[in-house]
Amino acid sequence: MLKKASVIVAAALVIAAAAPRQMVHAETANIVDTAVAAGSFKTLAKALEAADLVTTLTGPGPFTVFAPTDEAFAKLPAGTLESLLKPENKDKLRRVLTYHVVAGKVVASDVVKLQSAKAVSGDTIAVNAQSGIVRVDGARVIKTDIQASNGVIHVIDAVILPKGL
Numbered sequence: 100m101l102k103k104a105s106v107i108v109a110a111a112l113v114i115a116a117a118a119p120r121q122m123v124h125a126e127t128a129n130i131v132d133t134a135v136a137a138g139s140f141k142t143l144a145k146a147l148e149a150a151d152l153v154t155t156l157t158g159p160g161p162f163t164v165f166a167p168t169d170e171a172f173a174k175l176p177a178g179t180l181e182s183l184l185k186p187e188n189k190d191k192l193r194r195v196l197t198y199h200v201v202a203g204k205v206v207a208s209d210v211v212k213l214q215s216a217k218a219v220s221g222d223t224i225a226v227n228a229q230s231g232i233v234r235v236d237g238a239r240v241i242k243t244d245i246q247a248s249n250g251v252i253h254v255i256d257a258v259i260l261p262k263g264l
């Protein structure tokens with residue numbers, strides 16, 4: 100009986116020792132770090148750097164980011180990304196990227212109730228939820244509610260572009 104109790108106490112100590120580290124990581128990983136750690140947002144991270152938006156999205160927020168994957172960026176017409184990444188197009192790139200960001204933390208259960216959302220760029224993003232599929236400006240939301248210390252990420256399958264760009 101004493102041996103069994105010792106095993107239970109040892110297991111509890113191991114769990115208790117591991118839990119704070121996991122908790123601290125979850126509380127301190129901001130949107131940019133969370134996206135980079137996911138591994139499928141390398142192009143987004145590169146674009147955020149080129150647009151000088153990393154500091155903004157590592158700030159206190161909260162933010163909701165509709166994050167296009169690397170595959171989503173690959174769907175852009177040939178030359179579009181390369182053009183946006185040029186230093187002389189930094190303002191356009193900033194507008195495109197901030198079009199993917201909404202101020203505040205908007206979780207999936209709230210997104211499905213929206214018809215539109217005001218992007219940080221100042222533009223309005225159309226939101227459509229039908230038959231369990233949510234789209235933002237035509238891009239399908241493929242993963243929701245990835246929590247970060249300063250907001251939430253929803254993964255989308257296309258890069259959305261503001262009108263008139």
